Each structure stands twice: as structure tokens, then as C-alpha cells.
Amino acid sequence: MLAAQVSAFGRPDEVIELVEQPDPGDPGPGEAIVDAELFPINPADVLNLEGHYGAVPPKLPITPGSEGVGRVAAVGAGVSHLKVGDRVLLPGPGTWRARVKAQALTLFALPPHVDPRQLAMLRVNPPTAYLMLRDFVAPRPGQWVIQNAANSGVGHCLIRLAREAGLKSVNVVRRPELVAPLRAFGADAALVDGPDLDQRVRAEIGAGALPLAIDAVGGGATQRLARCVDDGGTVVNYGVLSGEACRVDARETIFRDVSLRGFWLRRWFMQTPPERIAALFRELAAKLADGTLAVDVEAIYPIRRIKEAVAHAARGGRAGKILVSFAEG
Ligand SMILES: NC(=O)c1ccc[n+]([C@@H]2O[C@H](COP(=O)([O-])OP(=O)(O)OC[C@H]3O[C@@H](n4cnc5c(N)ncnc54)[C@H](OP(=O)(O)O)[C@@H]3O)[C@@H](O)[C@H]2O)c1
Numbered sequence: 001m002l003a004a005q006v007s008a009f010g011r012p013d014e015v016i017e018l019v020e021q022p023d024p025g026d027p028g029p030g031e032a033i034v035d036a037e038l039f040p041i042n043p044a045d046v047l048n049l050e051g052h053y054g055a056v057p058p059k060l061p062i063t064p065g066s067e068g069v070g071r072v073a074a075v076g077a078g079v080s081h082l083k084v085g086d087r088v089l090l091p092g093p094g095t096w097r098a099r100v101k102a103q104a105l106t107l108f109a110l111p112p113h114v115d116p117r118q119l120a121m122l123r124v125n126p127p128t129a130y131l132m133l134r135d136f137v138a139p140r141p142g143q144w145v146i147q148n149a150a151n152s153g154v155g156h157c158l159i160r161l162a163r164e165a166g167l168k169s170v171n172v173v174r175r176p177e178l179v180a181p182l183r184a185f186g187a188d189a190a191l192v193d194g195p196d197l198d199q200r201v202r203a204e205i206g207a208g209a210l211p212l213a214i215d216a217v218g219g220g221a222t223q224r225l226a227r228c229v230d231d232g233g234t235v236v237n238y239g240v241l242s243g244e245a246c247r248v249d250a251r252e253t254i255f256r257d258v259s260l261r262g263f264w265l266r267r268w269f270m271q272t273p274p275e276r277i278a279a280l281f282r283e284l285a286a287k288l289a290d291g292t293l294a295v296d297v298e299a300i301y302p303i304r305r306i307k308e309a310v311a312h313a314a315r316g317g318r319a320g321k322i323l324v325s326f327a328e329g
Helices: 043-050 125-134 153-164 176-185 197-205 220-228 265-271 274-289 303-313
Strands: 002-006 016-020 031-040 069-075 087-089 099-103 144-147 168-173 189-192 212-215 234-237 259-262 297-302 321-325
Touching (some): 002 303, 016 303, 031 087, 125 153, 125 212, 125 265, 144 153, 153 168, 153 176, 153 274, 168 176, 189 197, 197 220, 297 303, 303 321
Parallel strands (some): 144 168, 144 212, 168 189, 234 259
Antiparallel strands (some): 002 016, 031 069, 031 321, 069 087
């Protein structure tokens, strides 16, 4: 069975390799076998290949990947809620392999007729945006939320989920050519990051309340968002795309009571009952089905071109996610 594997950390496209791994065999009682179809390459995967992800780097070798979509190939005795051919989320971590055996109870059939490319990206970015909007401050309808890296997968989900909840979003990017497309996508305001960001944000939102900022960048970008939120507001940091530690000045934390919090989806998965997790995925899959949620895809590579796919995913300036397919192509 074909799988991607990394045996030493380093430059992502150099360390990723394709290997043959043992087939997982037949499903035992309560188990299911899933054939992988598609997976995205996320920034966390790139960091993982570099050895920079998580509190402690994993023991090598590993098969990377935290999400994707596939079809049930076989079910074991006692499994009645799944049938062969059902499309399911790939159980992770380690999704960059052709076939996997899983406890069937951790799987559920996804709605048919939903674009599999979107389903392949359901597990990580949509719940991240959904939970960050609700679990820290829960802004009220009519209030504003601000985010940076707003053209990312998470950013696109957050724009649409905020709008659906009656919130308004200020969306910060690092490239001016993204402003118009983001507004067309549903952003109420879109601005290029810079030292006077807070003044430009206030010019956009007037006296509107802005209690929540969502930061994927870290470094000085965290401080620029912290300056934008109201007194007593919260900055939720969930990524460090700049590679720098978050900075928030004392004039925000001490004199304006602005808080900095962190969010990690994997921690939420570990702390949340499986039925609540499945309910959230059903809710978000329905939003994919009705078009509320949609993330652009820039390219799909066949698995045999995994090195090119990883190199492409690691580059900035993309117009969407990079997906990898197990279909021949
Ligand atoms: N904590 C969690 O549980 C969790 C869950 C999901 C995602 N994340 C994190 O969320 C972030 C976004 O993930 P994604 O999958 O949505 O990303 P994505 O779709 O792959 O897009 C990457 C984005 O990062 C931007 N970017 C890269 N380097 C940057 C920098 N130095 N300064 C500003 N922007 C930069 C890119 O902007 P350009 O287009 O201009 O290059 C692009 O918008 C990542 O850091 C990821 O690790 C965290």
C-alpha cells in the first residue's frame, strides 16, 4: 500500500518520500477499512515536516496528514451505521496513506453530492473558524470581528461563518490584490496590514464594537490586531505564520485590559465527547452542501507527485489550497 513518509526533518519537499507500507488487512469486529481519495496540505503539515509543529516533535518515521476524505472499502462484524462506498472523513493523524483501518464508531457517512474537494478540507479549518468565533467572546449580531491572514482557508471559513451569525468582519491581508476578491467573497472590510492598521480599521467601522481579533501570524501582527480591539477585548492566536512569537504591548494588556488567548483544535478534539464532535461535523458538512462554506483550491496533484505538491503548498501567494489525490492522473 502506497503511503507518504518522513524519516528525517528538513526541507519539506526534500524529506517527504513515497513508500510501500503493509496493507491494514481485513476489518475486525467494529472496524472499517477506508480507501483514501483526497487530502489537503496544510501549513501545519509543512511545519510538521520541518520538525517545528507541536510542543514536542513526533518520533520518526511518521506518515503525515491530519485530514482528508475517502470511501469505506469494508466493514467488520457489528458495524451497521456504515456501508461499503460511503464517503467518510479520513481518521487522523497519518492521513497521507492509501488505506487505513479505523474503529467504525469514529466514522460517519458524509452527505452524498457534496464536492469531495471541500469535504477533504472539512476536518481542520471549518471547525477552527467556528469554535474561535464562539468559544472565547461570542460577539453579538452587529458587532465586528477582525482577522489577519484572511485569504487563508480558515480566513474564508471565518468570513462566511461570521456573516451567517450576523457579525461583520474586518479582514487583514498582506497583498493589496486580495482586497477586492475578499470583499466579493463576503468580507465587510478588507485592509492591507501595516503600522496604522488600527486607524484604518476605526475609519471603516466607526463606533462599531470590535471585541474579538483572530491572529494567525504572530510577531508584531498580533500587536497590530490588539490595538484594534475594544478595551477589554480578546485576541485569539491560532498560528504563527511569521515564525515569530506573539507580541502584545503593555499599553494593550495593562492599560486597556486586552487579553491574549490561544486556540488549538487538536486540544478541543481531545477534550470533547465524540458525539459532540460528530454533531459539529454534520453541521459544518451541511454548510458545505448549501454553499455557505467554500474554500478555493489552487491545484490537485496525484500522490506520485507529492514532492511537487508539498513544495507548492509551502509557497506563499497561492490562490487556494493544494490537494493531493490517490486517483491516477
Ligand atoms: N491552532 C489550530 O488549531 C489551527 C487549525 C487550523 C489552522 N491553523 C493555522 O492557521 C493558519 C492558516 O491555515 P490555513 O490552512 O487556513 O492556511 P492556507 O489556506 O494554507 O493559507 C496560508 C495563509 O497564510 C498567509 N501567510 C503565510 N505567511 C504569512 C506571513 N508571514 N504573514 C502573513 N500571512 C502569511 C498566506 O498569505 P499569502 O496568500 O499572502 O501568501 C495565506 O493567506 C496556519 O498557521 C495554520 O497552522 C491552526
